[in-house]
Amino acid sequence: MASLLMICRKAPYGSSYAREAIDIALAASAFEVKVAMLFTDDGVLQLLKGQNTANTGSKNVEAVLSSLPLYEVAPILVNEDALAQRNLSVSDLNMAVELCRAKDVSALCAQYDRVLTI
């Protein structure tokens, strides 16, 4: 089985990158690819608890991300340096994640067949 690591670096609502990354993860998972996601840089903001799109006409990124484990997208990794730089901690996040550091990215890449930043 092929494996894919997606490195998600973009904040959730300023562009459609976050939603489109989730679509890629689900598509790859549907093709039996083992998909992992690493949230780093502004990408960690996608995981913030309490996103409320009731009044904005946007798709709720938090809600869609929470479905990833059901599609066997795992692990969900988070760069704890990026969290700390934004005054955030694991308790601000909406799902169980595995923590890593920025310097682990190269070693992580080596474990997967393909890597995509988005």
Next chain:
Amino acid sequence: MASLLMICRKAPYGSSYAREAIDIALAASAFEVKVAMLFTDDGVLQLLKGQNTANTGSKNVEAVLSSLPLYEVAPILVNEDALAQRNLSVSDLNMAVELCRAKDVSALCAQYDRVLTI
């Protein structure tokens, strides 16, 4: 006569902002507006001497900017802090400019009827 200060902050080829800003300056000038341009942040890179678009299919920003004085767009101001931060100096630029500092922006704005960042 109305006056407009344009604050140009974008590098020249990564997007069409630089070309479009020049178009705005020329249009305003054609309507008898007194137009000044302040180049700051990555905008100072628009003024770099020696831009060569012969092989790239882009419009040469340096060439178009050099026509601004003919259209009485003046002064051409450059934030020298932004230059220094990029390892550049006035000798790297393709036209005569007036230097200013980042902290002068507010006082400059006060001298014009309208201000536009682009």
Next chain:
Amino acid sequence: MTSALRFAEAAVASGHDLFRVFFFHDAVATGNAYTIAPQDQENLPKAWQSFAQQHKVDMVLCISSALRRGIVNKREAERYSLSGANALDSFDLSGLGQWVEAMLVSDRIMTFGA
């Protein structure tokens, strides 16, 4: 351009006279009639169209930005022999003179760049 729409709505609601909305650079995509929004999301071109019709607001797509990005009305489609036109009727395609005029007659300009 959701922020710009919300601001325009609030400005009109508070009694301000909105002279013109000028769409420039990538924002000309707001005038693309072919935009299909996902079912649970707002169709921004149509939301702007309703706003303009309801409040009789003048909306202009910068013609040079629009042509570069493939947004054309019937007139431009004919001029360039294109098979169709995708600019919504509520948007005029016109030059930067429209922006300059708006700047000259208005007390404030607001720019929404992101």
Next chain:
Amino acid sequence: MTSALRFAEAAVASGHDLFRVFFFHDAVATGNAYTIAPQDQENLPKAWQSFAQQHKVDMVLCISSALRRGIVNKREAERYSLSGANALDSFDLSGLGQWVEAMLVSDRIMTFGA
């Protein structure tokens, strides 16, 4: 997407087999047939079209990115009752499965994000 085109040309010239070019996010605008480039500038959609025809390269616009941004072919134009279609013939509109397939069969993926 000029960089992506130059890279693709160099890859083909050096004997590489280019399996697919997948246009995603804002890059779907590369398939817009209504694009009018200024006279002294390259028309990028047409340059990609020539490249694809010359080298028989498969080019796909991500359909969900494309619909959101108002790039439609005849099939989608009919489905959504639009007055015309603006996707160039050389580009297919298709789903992310096309990206996944390309990823699985190719040795390398190159991403051009700016």
Next chain:
Amino acid sequence: MDNATLHLVQQSASASSALRDCLASCQPADPIVLMHDAVYAALYKPADNEFYALRPDLEERGLLDRIDKAIHVIDYPDLVALSDRYRHNLSWF
């Protein structure tokens, strides 16, 4: 009418230089509005200026209960009123 300049910061302070460039150019008396992805900067107070942040952008991003107490939460009508009050406004994007 107030002669200070109103600044509208519209991009993420971590991904872009918008806020940093604004702070380098503004005066201490200039008010700064955080909107769009710039509202993440409301998690801390970036400078001594008066700061405002747009409620809908905070809400969408899950920030409403997390922001620094010194930052004023505003709605679009408040932004209209702010733009009335200051002769010039500058957008940073």
Next chain:
Amino acid sequence: MDNATLHLVQQSASASSALRDCLASCQPADPIVLMHDAVYAALYKPADNEFYALRPDLEERGLLDRIDKAIHVIDYPDLVALSDRYRHNLSWF
């Protein structure tokens, strides 16, 4: 095939965080290609890694005679060869 990762930095290092984020994540043995607006970072050498910059992007921007001598100027065929050599490449934009 080399097990280091090839990094492609594609946005201005002053306007965006692309290069900074890349440097925080990469290893000393990872080569870094500057392209698009990222080529302005060739005016200085940003780190000890091996750096490459794309000639057409340098030329267009007037940088060809100004860049740090430690940075390798490459053309698209060289970029194809680099992407062949490294198992993974990451784009920063």
